[in-house]
Amino acid sequence: MHPTNDPALRSFVPVSPECHFPIQNLPYGVFRWKGESDRHVGVAIGDFVLDLGCLVEAGLLDDVDRADILFTAEDLGPFMAAGREVWSAARSAISQLLRDDEPTLRDNPILRRRALVPLTEVEMLLPVNIGDYTDFYASREHATNVGSMFRGPDKALMPNWLHLPIAYHGRASSIVISGVNFHRPVGQSNRSTAAHPTFGPTQALDFELELGFLIGPGNPLGKPIPVAEAADHVFGCVLVNDWSARDIQQWEYMPLGPFLGKNFCTSISPWVVPMLALEPFRVAGPPQDPLPLPYLRSSGDWAFNIELEAWLQPAGSPEPERICRTNARHLYWNICQQVAHHTVNGCNLRTGDLLATGTVSGPDPGSYGCLLELTWNGGKPLRLRSGAIRAYLEDGDGLTLTGWCQGSGYRVGFGSVTGSVLPALG
Numbered sequence: 001m002h003p004t005n006d007p008a009l010r011s012f013v014p015v016s017p018e019c020h021f022p023i024q025n026l027p028y029g030v031f032r033w034k035g036e037s038d039r040h041v042g043v044a045i046g047d048f049v050l051d052l053g054c055l056v057e058a059g060l061l062d063d064v065d066r067a068d069i070l071f072t073a074e075d076l077g078p079f080m081a082a083g084r085e086v087w088s089a090a091r092s093a094i095s096q097l098l099r100d101d102e103p104t105l106r107d108n109p110i111l112r113r114r115a116l117v118p119l120t121e122v123e124m125l126l127p128v129n130i131g132d133y134t135d136f137y138a139s140r141e142h143a144t145n146v147g148s149m150f151r152g153p154d155k156a157l158m159p160n161w162l163h164l165p166i167a168y169h170g171r172a173s174s175i176v177i178s179g180v181n182f183h184r185p186v187g188q189s190n191r192s193t194a195a196h197p198t199f200g201p202t203q204a205l206d207f208e209l210e211l212g213f214l215i216g217p218g219n220p221l222g223k224p225i226p227v228a229e230a231a232d233h234v235f236g237c238v239l240v241n242d243w244s245a246r247d248i249q250q251w252e253y254m255p256l257g258p259f260l261g262k263n264f265c266t267s268i269s270p271w272v273v274p275m276l277a278l279e280p281f282r283v284a285g286p287p288q289d290p291l292p293l294p295y296l297r298s299s300g301d302w303a304f305n306i307e308l309e310a311w312l313q314p315a316g317s318p319e320p321e322r323i324c325r326t327n328a329r330h331l332y333w334n335i336c337q338q339v340a341h342h343t344v345n346g347c348n349l350r351t352g353d354l355l356a357t358g359t360v361s362g363p364d365p366g367s368y369g370c371l372l373e374l375t376w377n378g379g380k381p382l383r384l385r386s387g388a389i390r391a392y393l394e395d396g397d398g399l400t401l402t403g404w405c406q407g408s409g410y411r412v413g414f415g416s417v418t419g420s421v422l423p424a425l426g
C-alpha cells in the first residue's frame with residue numbers, strides 16, 4: 001500500500017465522512033480565482049483547494065523533481081507527462097503537508113490563508129489540454145441492452161464484442177468542464193423509417209454515465225504499449241457525461257459509427273483522481289470468457305469498486321432525483337486492455353488523451369447508465385417524484401453524475417459533473 005492511502009491518516013483541514021476529498025484522495029485540478037484569469041494547479045482537500053504554486057514558492061515541494069516547473073504550469077499536462085515516480089513523490093509530499101500531526105502548514109496562518117482557498121471562491125477549468133478523445137463500449141450489460149433493442153435479444157452482442165474492446169474516436173474540441181450548459185443539438189433523424197428523414201432539434205436527448213481515464217506519458221508512433229505496462233501510462237480518472245442524441249445517432253451510425261449524435265458536447269468532472277488514490281479500490285472484474293488474445297491478457301485486478309449515480313433535475317423542479325445507481329466494477333474490459341488495444345497497431349497516445357469507458361450499466365434496471373436503457377428507448381418513461389415524466393431530456397433539465405469509492409469512514413470521491421439543456425438555437 002502506498003503510505004498516502006493509509007485509512008488512519010487525518011488532515012488538519014476538516015473533512016466530513018461524506019466529503020469526497022479526504023487526505024486519502026488528493027485529486028488534482030486547475031482553477032482560477034473567480035473574476036481573475038491566472039490559472040493555478042491545485043489539490044482538493046475538504047472544502048478547500050490547496051494551491052501547489054504557493055507551496056512551490058514557499059519551498060515546500062523541493063523533494064519533487066522539477067516541482068517549480070510542473071506546478072506553476074498552465075495546466076496538469078507537464079505533471080501528467082512526468083510519470084509515476086514524480087506522481088508518487090508529489091503525492092507523498094502533499095499528503096505529509098496536510099497531515100494533522102505536521103506543523104509546517106498547519107501552524108503557519110499566513111501561508112495557510114494563501115495556499116488553502118475555499119472551493120466557493122474558485123472556478124474550475126479543464127485540467128489538461130485533451131488532444132484526443134476515445135470512447136469505448138466496455139460494459140457488457142450496456143452493449144447487450146442496446147443490441148437487444150436494435151437487433152433483438154438473440155443478436156444482442158456483435159460477434160467481435162467478447163474478443164476486443166470496441167471503441168470509436170470521439171471529438172475532443174467539444175469537451176467541457178462541469179457546469180457548462182449546451183444547446184439542444186439539431187440534425188437529421190428518421191426514427192419511423194419514413195421515406196424521407198426529418199430535420200430539427202433532437203427528440204431523444206440522452207446522457208451517458210461514464211468514467212474517463214487521462215493518459216500520462218504517451219508512446220511514440222509505431223511502438224505499442226504492452227498490456228503489462230499500460231498502467232504506467234494512466235495518470236488518473238474523471239467522471240464523463242457523454243451527452244447523446246439517440247435519434248440522430250440511430251439514423252447516421254451505419255456503417256461508420258457515431259458522429260453528430262455524439263460530438264456536440266461531452267462534460268467531465270474537474271478533479272482528476274490519481275490512479276494511486278484508486279489502488280485500494282481495485283477489484284476483480286467480470287470473468288472473461290472466451291479468454292482474450294494474448295496481447296489483451298492483463299494480470300491482477302483492474303476493475304474499480306466505484307459507486308456511480310446519475311441525478312436528474314427536471315425543468316422547474318426544486319431538487320434533483322436519483323435515476324441510476326451503478327458501479328464501475330461491472331465493466332468487462334479494463335483500462336489496461338483498452339490502452340493495449342488502442343496502441344497495438346502502433347497508434348500513439350499523447351499526454352492528456354481521454355479514454356472513456358462507455359456507458360456504465362449494471363445488471364438490474366436501476367443500474368442502467370443512460371435514458372436509452374432506463375426508459376427502453378422511450379417506451380417506458382420515468383415517472384419522477386416531482387410528477388415529471390421523462391422519456392428523454394427536456395429543455396431546462398439538469399443532469400448530474402457523481403461517484404466515490406467507499407473507504408472505512410471516508411470517501412475517495414470524484415465530486416460531480418453537471419450540465420443543463422438549453423433550448424435549440426435558431
Ligand code: MN
Pocket residue numbers: 135208210242358359
Ligand atoms: Mn459514450
